[in-house]
Amino acid sequence: MDIIWRERELSYFTEDDDAAVARRSLELLARDEYDVLVSYQQGYDEWLHQTQPRSPECLAEMRRHIDDFVRLASAARQRWAGRPHALAFLPDHGSHIDPATGLGTHGEDIPEDMELTHFWAVNPRG
Ligand SMILES: [Zn+2]
Numbered sequence: 001m002d003i004i005w006r007e008r009e010l011s012y013f014t015e016d017d018d019a020a021v022a023r024r025s026l027e028l029l030a031r032d033e034y035d036v037l038v039s040y041q042q043g044y045d046e047w048l049h050q051t052q053p054r055s056p057e058c059l060a061e062m063r064r065h066i067d068d069f070v071r072l073a074s075a076a077r078q079r080w081a082g083r084p085h086a087l088a089f090l091p092d093h094g095s096h097i098d099p100a101t102g103l104g105t106h107g108e109d110i111p112e113d114m115e116l117t118h119f120w121a122v123n124p125r126g
Pocket residue numbers: 045046049106
């Protein structure tokens with residue numbers, strides 16, 4: 001995910017795992033040096049390719065991603081109180097079961113992979 005913006009004048013922080021991503025995101029939020037923070041986690045995707053989209057492992061990762069988002073969103077709302085801001089929870093792709101392997105995958109031009117729900121909270125007054 002972070003390679004999308006490589007070669008641009010941005011700061012990149014690539015971490016070893018999702019817990020480190022959450023910690024780094026909270027740290028960056030507290031430092032308040034950036035106008036945009038993108039915090040990408042990949043636990044669901046890793047389990048997707050080893051199991052299936054709604055496996056217990058995938059659902060546990062999805063819940064963890066939501067919990068981390070709630071923590072980040074709460075910290076952002078406190079940090080940016082009084083300033084216009086937007087929060088977004090944006091899955092980067094959907095998933096389906098590969099009939100050849102029986103495992104989860106993505107990247108095809110099909111509704112399961114392409115049609116996503118994105119969640120926005122726009123606070124124009126802060
Ligand atoms: Zn993947």
